[in-house]
Amino acid sequence: MFEIFGIPSNALFGQLLIGLINGSFYALLSLGLAVIFGMLNIINFSHGAQYMLGAFVAYLILQYSGLGYWPALVIAPIVVGISGVIVERLFLQWLYKLDHLYGLLLTFGLALIIEGIARNFFGSAGLPYTVPESLRGGQNLGFMFLPNYRAWVIVASLTICFGTWFVIERTRLGAYLRAATENPTLVRAFGINVPRMITLTYGFGVALAAVAGVMAAPIYNVSPQMGSELIIVVFAVVVIGGMGSILGAIVTGFGLGVIEGLTKVFFPEASNTVIFVIMAIVLLVRPAGLFGRRA
Amino acid sequence: MRKTLGLAALAAILACGTANAQQINVKIGVLSDMSSLYADIGGPGSVAAAKMAIADYTKDHPNVKVELVSGDHQNKPDVGTNIANQWFDVDKVDMIIDVPNSGVALAVSQVAANKNGIFIVSGAAASTLTGEKCNANTVHWTYDTWMLANGTGKAMVKTGGDTCSSSPPTTRSVTRSRPTLRRWSRRTAARCSARSVPLNTNDFSSFLLQAQSSKAKVIGLANAGGDTINSIKQAAEFGIVKGGQSLAGLLVFSSDVNALGLQTAQGLALTETWYWDANDTNRAWTKRWQTERAAANKYPTMIHAGVYAGILHYLKAREAIGAGAADGKTVVAKMKSIPTDDTLFGKGAVRADGRVTHPAYLFEVKKPEESKYPGDFYKLRATIPADEAFRPLNEGKCPLVSG
Numbered sequence: 001m002f003e004i005f006g007i008p009s010n011a012l013f014g015q016l017l018i019g020l021i022n023g024s025f026y027a028l029l030s031l032g033l034a035v036i037f038g039m040l041n042i043i044n045f046s047h048g049a050q051y052m053l054g055a056f057v058a059y060l061i062l063q064y065s066g067l068g069y070w071p072a073l074v075i076a077p078i079v080v081g082i083s084g085v086i087v088e089r090l091f092l093q094w095l096y097k098l099d100h101l102y103g104l105l106l107t108f109g110l111a112l113i114i115e116g117i118a119r120n121f122f123g124s125a126g127l128p129y130t131v132p133e134s135l136r137g138g139q140n141l142g143f144m145f146l147p148n149y150r151a152w153v154i155v156a157s158l159t160i161c162f163g164t165w166f167v168i169e170r171t172r173l174g175a176y177l178r179a180a181t182e183n184p185t186l187v188r189a190f191g192i193n194v195p196r197m198i199t200l201t202y203g204f205g206v207a208l209a210a211v212a213g214v215m216a217a218p219i220y221n222v223s224p225q226m227g228s229e230l231i232i233v234v235f236a237v238v239v240i241g242g243m244g245s246i247l248g249a250i251v252t253g254f255g256l257g258v259i260e261g262l263t264k265v266f267f268p269e270a271s272n273t274v275i276f277v278i279m280a281i282v283l284l285v286r287p288a289g290l291f292g293r294r295a
Numbered sequence: 296m297r298k299t300l301g302l303a304a305l306a307a308i309l310a311c312g313t314a315n316a317q318q319i320n321v322k323i324g325v326l327s328d329m330s331s332l333y334a335d336i337g338g339p340g341s342v343a344a345a346k347m348a349i350a351d352y353t354k355d356h357p358n359v360k361v362e363l364v365s366g367d368h369q370n371k372p373d374v375g376t377n378i379a380n381q382w383f384d385v386d387k388v389d390m391i392i393d394v395p396n397s398g399v400a401l402a403v404s405q406v407a408a409n410k411n412g413i414f415i416v417s418g419a420a421a422s423t424l425t426g427e428k429c430n431a432n433t434v435h436w437t438y439d440t441w442m443l444a445n446g447t448g449k450a451m452v453k454t455g456g457d458t459c460s461s462s463p464p465t466t467r468s469v470t471r472s473r474p475t476l477r478r479w480s481r482r483t484a485a486r487c488s489a490r491s492v493p494l495n496t497n498d499f500s501s502f503l504l505q506a507q508s509s510k511a512k513v514i515g516l517a518n519a520g521g522d523t524i525n526s527i528k529q530a531a532e533f534g535i536v537k538g539g540q541s542l543a544g545l546l547v548f549s550s551d552v553n554a555l556g557l558q559t560a561q562g563l564a565l566t567e568t569w570y571w572d573a574n575d576t577n578r579a580w581t582k583r584w585q586t587e588r589a590a591a592n593k594y595p596t597m598i599h600a601g602v603y604a605g606i607l608h609y610l611k612a613r614e615a616i617g618a619g620a621a622d623g624k625t626v627v628a629k630m631k632s633i634p635t636d637d638t639l640f641g642k643g644a645v646r647a648d649g650r651v652t653h654p655a656y657l658f659e660v661k662k663p664e665e666s667k668y669p670g671d672f673y674k675l676r677a678t679i680p681a682d683e684a685f686r687p688l689n690e691g692k693c694p695l696v697s698g
Binding site: 010011014015018019021022116119123124125126127128129130131137138144145147149150218219220221222223225226229230261264265268271272 | 330333502504505507520533538548550551554555590
C-alpha cells in the first residue's frame with residue numbers, strides 16, 4: 001500500500017468512488033435542470049421540490065399500496081412528471097416570452113408551496129424508507145466496502161444521463177427539440193406541434209428529478225427539506241457546466257462529486273464550500289461555464 | 296372537634312378570598328422553530344405542551360391569568376433576538392420558553408439578561424447556557440450536551456466500547472461539538488479520534504468509510520436532526536453495525552427514530568430525559584398532547600415535556616411571589632429556591648447556575664420484532680440519577696457560582 005499526500009491509497013480510492021456516487025445524484029438533477037433551461041429557457045427552481053416529491057410519492061406508494069422500490073422507480077416519475085405537465089400548462093407556458101426572472105420567481109414560489117404542504121402533512125423529521133431487499137448487502141472491494149445499492153445508483157445514473165444526452169444530441173427527436181428552441185416558428189411550419197413538445201420536455205425534466213428522488217429515498221432522509229438542501233449545490237453544478245449544456249451538466253455533476261469527495265479527505269471543513277469556490281473561479285475565467293456557448 | 300373544623304373552613308374561605316384578590320397576570324412566549332428542521336422536536340408541539348401546562352395550572356389556581364404567544368425564530372439568531380426584544384419591550388412578555396438551536400438560544404439568553412426577563416430553555420442543547428455563558432435570568436430544562444455525552448459515553452464503555460471514533464461532530468453551533476467530545480473522551484477515559492463535518496451534509500458515506508477503516512468499536516454521532524438520520528441510514532447501508540462496530544447517538548429524539556424506522560435504527564444507544572412510553576402518566580399525557588396537537592400519529596419529545604414542566608414550575612414560582620410586578624431576576628431566584636416537582640420529570644431542583652436536575656435514561660432502540668405497537672421505540676438500559684446526570688455545579692465555570 002502506498003500513500004498519496006499522507007493519505008493511504010486505499011482510503012483515497014474509496015473516497016473517489018464515493019465521490020462518483022454523490023456525483024451521480026448531482027448529474028441526474030443537473031441534467032433535468034439543463035434540459036429544462038436549454039429547451040424552455042426556464043430556470044426551474046422547483047426542481048428540488050420535485051425531487052422531494054419523487055421520494056414522497058415512493059413512500060406513499062409503499063404505505064398505501066405496498067408496492068416497493070422497483071414499481072416506485074417507474075410510477076413516481078410518471079406521477080411527478082404529470083404534475084410537471086400540469087404546472088407547465090397552467091403557469092409556465094405564459095412566461096416564455098418574458099424575462100428569466102419571472103420563471104425563476106414562479107418556480108421558486110411553487111417550491112415553497114410544495115415544501116410547505118409536505119411539511120404540514122408529514123412533519124419535518126422525515127419518513128422511513130429502506131433499501132430494497134434485492135440490493136441489500138455489499139461487495140468488499142479490498143480498499144472499501146461498496147454497498148450494492150450504491151453500485152446500482154452509479155450504473156442507473158450513468159445510463160439515464162448518457163441515454164438522455166444521446167436522445168437530445170443524436171436523434172431526430174432531439175434535433176426537432178433543439179430546432180424548436182432556436183426557431184419555434186420555423187419548426188411549426190414543418191408541421192410539428194411545438195407547444196406539446198415543450199410541455200412534454202418539461203414533464204421529462206421533472207420526471208428526472210423524481211427518479212433522483214426515488215433513488216435517494218433509501219439512503220438519504222426523506223423529509224420536506226431534502227430538496228432545498230441539495231438544490232443550491234445542483235445549481236452551482238449547472239452554472240459551472242454552462243447553463244443549458246446537457247453534456248456540461250453530466251460531466252461537471254460527476255466531476256464535482258469526485259472533487260467534493262476528495263475535499264472530505266483532505267480538508268473536511270471545506271467540503272460544503274468547495275463547489276462554490278470552483279463556481280466563483282469558473283465564472284471569473286469563463287462566464288458562460290465550462291461547456292457553455294457564449295450567448 | 297366541630298369547632299376546629301368550622302375554624303378550618305373559615306380559614307380556608309378567607310384564604311381563598313385573599314387569593315382571589317391577588318390576581319396575577321403573566322404573558323408567556325413560546326419561541327421555536329415552527330417551519331424547518333426542528334419543527335417536529337419543538338415547534339407547534341411545544342405550543343401544544345404550553346397550552347396544556349397553562350390549562351392544568353390555571354384550573355387549580357384561578358387567580359393566575361396566563362396569556363400565550365408564539366413565534367418562529369427560523370433558526371436565525373438575528374430573527375430570534377428581534378422577536379425576543381419585541382416581546383420583552385413592546386408586548387410585555389414575562390417569560391420566553393423553548394428555543395431549539397443553541398445559536399439562537401445563546402442570543403436570546405443574552406437578551407433576557409439585558410432586559411431582565413425570564414428565559415427557560417427546553418429545546419437547545421449547549422451546556423454553556425448554564426456554564427460560561429450563564430446568567431441570573433436563564434433556566435435550562437430537559438437536557439444539555441454534557442449530560443448526553445456523559446450518559447451515552449459512560450454506558451458505551453460499560454458495554455465494552457473502549458475505543459471510540461467520533462464521526463461527524465460539528466453541529467448546530469460550535470458550542471456543541473468540541474466540549475461534547477472532550478467530555479466524552481474524559482468521562483470514558485478512552486482514546487477518541489474526531490472528524491469535523493459541516494452542518495447540513497447530505498452524504499456521510501465519506502466520513503463513515505473513514506470511521507469504518509479506523510476499526511473503532513464505537514462511532515459516536517455528535518450531530519442532530521436530519522444529519523443524524525442521514526448518518527445512521529448510511530451507516531446501516533455500509534454495514535457498520537453488522538461489521539461489529541456500534542453506533543451511539545449523542546442527540547437522538549424519538550421523532551428521529553420514527554423517521555429512520557426500527558429496521559435501520561435498531562440497536563442504537565441514546566440518552567433522553569423523558570420518553571412518552573415510559574409509564575402510565577407519560578402515556579396519558581401523550582394522549583392529551585396528541586389531541587391538543589391534532590396529530591394522532593406524532594409522539595411528543597422530551598423537549599415538549601420540558602416546555603410543559605418548565606411552565607408549571609415558572610407559574611408556581613410566580614404565584615409564590617404574589618401580586619404586583621416581579622422582575623425576571625426575582626422570579627428566577629424564586630424558581631431556584633423551591634424544588635421542582637411535576638408529573639413528567641419527577642422531583643428535582645433548579646441549581647444556582649440555572650441548570651435543572653432530574654434523572655436521565657439510557658435507552659436502546661428496539662428491534663422491529665420487539666416493537667408491539669406504533670411508537671414503541673425504546674427499551675430502558677439504565678437510569679442515571681439526577682445528581683450524576685448533569686455536570687457538577689463547580690465544573691461549569693458559571694460566574695453565578697462562587698468558588
